[in-house]
Amino acid sequence: MSATFVVGTGISPFDRAPSTRSADQVAHAVRAALDDAAVSLDQIDAVYVGNAAGGLLTGQEMIRGQVLLRGLDLGGTPIVNCENACASGSTALYLADTALRAGRAGTVLVVGAEKMASEDKQRPMTALATAVDQERLEEETPEIRGDGSLFMDIYAQLARDYLTDHDARPEDFAALVVKNRRHASHNPVAQFTAPLTVEEVLNARLINDPLTLPMCSPIGNGAAAVVLTTEPSPAATPVRLLASSLVSGRGRHAEPAVTHAARLAFSQADVSPDDVDLAEVHDATAPAELIALEELGLLAPGEGVFAVRKGRLSVGGDLPTNPSGGLVCKGHPVGATGVAQVVEVADQLRGRAGGRQVEGARIGVTENAGGWLGGDVAAAAVHILGR
């Protein structure tokens, strides 16, 4: 089986303007990734595109990738459009890695993109709510509805459970936002970069107790791209994709999907959670960062609250998490997120992360999860990168 390398990364600024064209963001990210890889379009054997809800968000379904990539001369190269709610981008990565390992392609492009901002403010809320079984909405969702999206209600319930189970305080969740704003302030593509205090986060508009507005990932637009290859040029600084795992829903033995995906990935990579130097995790809300780290096995259950209090999750700590700013501060254009996480980790491992650089990082993990089905995420993906 061939080894897969990340040889190029590109990302658009994440924004929330209704006028942004997704195809422009994609072209920006793709050109940056190709330039970085020193690869031309005619060297690309296949393109894997992750997009979560373009049909409902923009009205373009069916051939999303072909339309997004139209400005580039791909000359018949196969384009695969995939969708797995908030894990769409990681699903594209998983498929691309699979194609390389099959020998079906030598060099591939992976694109994640979402255009969410709309003049119609309700449109993204309605579209995102389809990440739940539409025939069983009542039984799947919490009874206490807040002033936000369906998913914020689900995450609020998870946050309340975390507070109860682990003697945590809303201040701990606010501290995560403060930390991620600091990280994002060094990330030129991030959506929210202004510093915030714990008090400001706690006093902001309540979305659904205990979540306040700055604890929730925003609506946004963005695109990210990576070039993967089995044959990096000698001149490149390649990063190795050590593992790519995808699971759907809770496992047969009640194991959470993220834990299941992590177990598969650590086994595939032949590294241990102790070897991890940094993580980009799916903090669709601030508390989810702690839940993800614990489900990944990077922290013990309940350890997250102490980790944030001690500053362990900051750049400079021993488990720097979401150096990009994470979903809450960098932004969460749904289909782009999984690819953007790999862009961040690959850039970190190559020492290109500027003011948010994790010094000496050699092993990084991404965790991307989406949808909600029967009490767990409908799709969870873990990628491990190393140099």
Next chain:
Amino acid sequence: MSATFVVGTGISPFDRAPSTRSADQVAHAVRAALDDAAVSLDQIDAVYVGNAAGGLLTGQEMIRGQVLLRGLDLGGTPIVNCENACASGSTALYLADTALRAGRAGTVLVVGAEKMASEDKQRPMTALATAVDQERLEEETPEIRGDGSLFMDIYAQLARDYLTDHDARPEDFAALVVKNRRHASHNPVAQFTAPLTVEEVLNARLINDPLTLPMCSPIGNGAAAVVLTTEPSPAATPVRLLASSLVSGRGRHAEPAVTHAARLAFSQADVSPDDVDLAEVHDATAPAELIALEELGLLAPGEGVFAVRKGRLSVGGDLPTNPSGGLVCKGHPVGATGVAQVVEVADQLRGRAGGRQVEGARIGVTENAGGWLGGDVAAAAVHILGR
């Protein structure tokens, strides 16, 4: 690289009732395919689901496969949702074959499904029209609009071109419908099975000249499933998947997408078009059957019209095409079609096709294409099966 075998097939009846539940059709097809393969759900390593426009057709986007497969106990098995307009089902097959060739899975399930029928008759028309770039509708579509869908207008233009270029007559297209109705009359899942005469086809309601209603594939619901494996049991009658190719849009040297995909597939399978015993092709309208056969290289340009006049394309002829009834008569629930074509060919190669059996068939081809972009299909896939 491992060899891929089709060891189980299943298909639901194709219908057009607005009340049909897609999940029920999927469960029917999946259970039949698993039974046929003598494989249990816990032996399935991954599921690849093709669906073209669920977001706009049914409101369920983001996690379509997870919702469609909810009634089955998949226990964390990865589900990949893919979309490529009318080639969605074939894209799922392509991904599944890739996963097997990568050694990432040993046995996989492929599902194609679409629920199109709606109480709102305009809804499927609107959804299907998104298989064209929504920002460039004007330049992409023919000026003369008929009394049907956008795609029937595109196909009508192709049919008019064919009449002009090859001295064909509308009677030839009608003869294809008569032939495919006869095939469909032996297919218990087909949507239209009543016999028609050439005169009846020609005198039916005109959709867009020269296409009359029976020449156009209908709105419908359906699901198809196959089990693919690298390790068939000794007791099974496996069919080998000799090639799987996917391309997007016209190639760099102006080669039609279908021709490009066929060239790749015949090379991969190491068989010649002369070796082909039967074909299932994407006749979204009757004339498209001839265009597909010619673009595939199974007939020379313009030879199609003589082939239909001589009965060569009927079961019993030397190039039996669409023995299932094809899209026009069996039906075309968009995301199901590519998988349904492979179900038909695999059943034919195993001698299980009843009254429509192609005697002694050893090599079969499927061609599935979808979307419209810059004057060619946005995705084209060719699969070659052999025993």
